[in-house]
Amino acid sequence: MFNPEVDFKKQVSLMQGLRFPNKYSLKKALIHHAIENRGVNKKVSAEYLAERYLEDWRLDPKLKICLWKKQIKRDLGVDVKYGLCWLARARAKLIIYGNCSDQYGRVWDYVSAVGKFIPGSTAIVVVDNIERPPLFFQRMYICYKLVKEGYLNGCRPIIGPLWLSGFVVVDGNNNIYPVAWAVVEIENRETWCWFLRLLMEDLGMEAGLGITIKSVKQKGIREAFNVVTPKAHIIFYVRHIWANFKVQFPGILFKEAFWKAARASTKAEFKFEMNGIKFLNARAYTYLNEIGASHWSRRAFNTSCKSNMLTNNMCESFNSVLKEVRDKPILTMMEWMRRYVMKRHYEKRQGVNGYTCKLVSYVEKFLKWAMDEANCCDVYASSDDSFEVEYMSK
Template identity: 50%
Template structure:
């Protein structure tokens, strides 16, 4: 009825070197649960997967319990983040199995529900401004604008704690500003050809795909120059122009004040 797989090399690699962020989702048609992270180059890193008989709270609890056993104590302490599409059964399973971890909700799914009642480019722009806000002030400005347009839309969003969907309220432990659960959805799309096969054949197809993919990533990394991943290098190149205009003042020890265009922000994202 159920099968869970977490390969030892993937488990060890994730524990030793990856950011504490796990995306969890289900392929509803064939009921495959994947749990995925991101590697140092911001690529998908599959951790574990399972086949179950039906998607409900019981099977989600079973999957999370198996995942906890494989990851050890990491899910019990602080600093870990799980991202999901906000499925009711999965949220209940989170509270039972991993109550102490930070939970993030895929904002694309929040918008999909919101736009059923409050559509239009203005609502969409303000909603995404609220999700991407890195300071409390910017978040409140976006929310007040939404409230001006519709009290109901404001109440709908206000009932979802900001720590689950707005960057300004995210914990800095995770070291990721990810708003979308697209790591799982991308993986689900890739394995589409395997999902109509018998379970053992399906699992072997996924295993071989992951082996081939990891080897391609390994060969690419061996050709890398310097200490930074290519994604990080490109990111730094994009922000280089802004950095040139920063004014840096030492505070004490390893603490600095950085000013850009007259604005200062702190590492807790609540500065203005």
């Protein structure tokens, strides 16, 4: 380590074997060496850091290594390399979450425990190479009985896929409700078909009859829907359609017309906006017509789903929650999901305990908005079930 208080000539021995053009270059190299290694203690090991800061990682698994390095500097008065911190973090996570290979060897025990302590639940493990051991883990599916009953008794008949993989649904208050999840070797047509068959069997819905599925226009998952749930109503996330549409037809006019057509609630309004798109570009009109209005415009949605959501904010928000657990070992991941769903259900129950209204909060707010808007309308009867409504803007 370079010490400016010691005569400079005594430091030359540190750089033996190296060649420098002059004393100035040598001095510059020594100073650089001192700055780079100032405060570095080679006796600080990854094992020591992992054990010392184990509880810090347990409390905050998302702690950034750069911030952790600064914390180590404050606590110990030494600088540590980024690579050493990375190894220490990996060791701490190994201690906290366990060894991956050990957990894969216990998946059968986990499935047996689910069947024993939560009767009526579905827990399935699929392995490969069963005829010629050792076995290779492929997939794992979980659907708890009480979660399934909660969906059948209190949620809307609409589901959306996640990228864990998993499916979430929408409850009566327009909140996310995870209903089933799985870990698969890869997302493709085969794994989505396997997952959908198990889910439809659990929910008692043959061929997807009576449900609406919100999804992306991804080839593998679309093929799975056609095979397993041909009777389901499919809605594509409009944001994804728009992302592809604007590549071919950019501009503010196309954007405004597209989203007005997507949000249209009547056939006449939808036709008006589509004619505007046709006037701008006939190919754009054909492009949207080929997708089918029932997959992206509110005016053509199946009324049984009782939802007019166009975006995938529901699934995107839950996917952001899952980032915390995606790199964990298999059983740690499954237990995290079980505990997350348990805590979420408890918080939702606590939230409605003091609620006195007969309607859930989302529906109450929506009806209040509708009543305020109705005050701006004049209604003229045409027949027993037909009316003309004139809206007067505020």
